[in-house]
Amino acid sequence: MKKIAVYVLNGFLGSGKTTVLLKMIEQYKQENKKVAVILNELGTVNVETHLFKDQQLIELLNGCICCTIQDDLHETLKALVVQHEKETIDVLLIEGTGVAHPLEIAEVFAFEDLEAVFEIESIIGIVDASHFLDYLSIFSSSKEIRTLLREQVRHSSIILLNKIDCVDDKQFLKIRKKVDSLINDRVPVMTATYGDIHLEEIRKKRFGRIESLPSTSSHPHHHLGSHHGTIKMVKIEYGQMVDKRILTTWLNNLPKEVIRAKGLIQFTGDSHLTHVQFADKLVRYTAMDINDERKPMFVFIGKDISKEMFQDFPHRIGV
Numbered sequence: 001m002k003k004i005a006v007y008v009l010n011g012f013l014g015s016g017k018t019t020v021l022l023k024m025i026e027q028y029k030q031e032n033k034k035v036a037v038i039l040n041e042l043g044t045v046n047v048e049t050h051l052f053k054d055q056q057l058i059e060l061l062n063g064c065i066c067c068t069i070q071d072d073l074h075e076t077l078k079a080l081v082v083q084h085e086k087e088t089i090d091v092l093l094i095e096g097t098g099v100a101h102p103l104e105i106a107e108v109f110a111f112e113d114l115e116a117v118f119e120i121e122s123i124i125g126i127v128d129a130s131h132f133l134d135y136l137s138i139f140s141s142s143k144e145i146r147t148l149l150r151e152q153v154r155h156s157s158i159i160l161l162n163k164i165d166c167v168d169d170k171q172f173l174k175i176r177k178k179v180d181s182l183i184n185d186r187v188p189v190m191t192a193t194y195g196d197i198h199l200e201e202i203r204k205k206r207f208g209r210i211e212s213l214p215s216t217s218s219h220p221h222h223h224l225g226s227h228h229g230t231i232k233m234v235k236i237e238y239g240q241m242v243d244k245r246i247l248t249t250w251l252n253n254l255p256k257e258v259i260r261a262k263g264l265i266q267f268t269g270d271s272h273l274t275h276v277q278f279a280d281k282l283v284r285y286t287a288m289d290i291n292d293e294r295k296p297m298f299v300f301i302g303k304d305i306s307k308e309m310f311q312d313f314p315h316r317i318g319v
């Protein structure tokens with residue numbers, strides 16, 4: 001039986017994992033490949049299911065598959081093995097949470113029952129070129145986040161510097177130098193804007209067997225414990241229409257502990273929902289299909305955040 005090729009997409013919050021994932025799915029579809037996707041979210045909800053129309057999507061929610069719900073990943077993979085026996089799955093794409101440790105995802109594949117069926121082709125470490133250096137600065141981030149960022153880069157087998165459109169040549173060289181200092185020279189570094197990578201390039205640069213992934217052998221079943229213990233997700237459900245200008249101002253003034261936010265919102269006067277993204281300190285809106293009838297909601301991800309911090313959310317932006 002042909003093995004299922006596995007790609008783990010890893011990278012910090014908002015770095016562009018979903019963007020890259022969608023580009024990869026699109027290309028595999030053009031090649032008529034059967035793709036399975038596992039998407040992991042820290043919280044109880046995935047705001048972005050509408051982006052995966054006509055795609056088998058397995059959502060693992062409410063924890064990190066690299067630690068707290070690693071068993072769920074194992075069970076999901078076992079179910080995929082059963083599915084693979086009936087209809088061949090060519091590729092499995094796994095998107096970790098923005099705070100996942102890549103090796104702890106990869107180590108699940110070392111179980112004997114899975115090793116025979118899956119082959120990790122690459123751990124793609126997606127780096128947000130627009131904010132990587134900022135996040136690594138002691139003035140902007142906690143030690144915990146800085147350590148996690150370095151670990152995510154160190155344990156990737158391909159680095160993808162995304163959001164290249166947001167940096168000039170000088171900044172790019174600085175980021176490249178920093179990334180190079182964290183990886184060994186066997187690890188290829190690619191660049192992308194909105195995840196515009198070509199599968200052919202990714203395939204050429206793959207590492208192949210899990211044993212040869214950087215540092216895997218020096219990390220045998222060793223958990224990093226609290227590497228993202230204080231990163232929390234808070235969900236807010238919101239029934240009213242929202243004024244766009246007020247929401248934008250509110251998001252732009254969120255406390256710095258909030259690293260990422262995403263949501264579905266109905267703006268005043270609209271009959272459709274809008275997908276709201278707050279990443280790398282920028283707010284982006286995308287109008288959604290009028291037939292999407294999900295309830296408006298918002299999730300916030302950040303260090304030591306709590307629901308109380310957002311208690312006045314509806315009063316502030318409701319009209």
Ligand SMILES: Nc1nc2c(ncn2[C@@H]2O[C@H](COP(=O)(O)OP(=O)(O)OP(=O)(O)O)[C@@H](O)[C@H]2O)c(=O)[nH]1
Nearest residue numbers: 013014015016017018019098163193194277279284
């Ligand atoms: N300017 C710019 N924006 C980008 C690029 N790639 C992604 N984005 C935007 O950055 C935001 C975050 O991208 P996602 O793909 O959702 O990031 P993610 O890593 O999946 O985020 P998490 O859900 O936090 O894990 C979205 O609004 C994207 O449209 C890029 O190359 N350039």
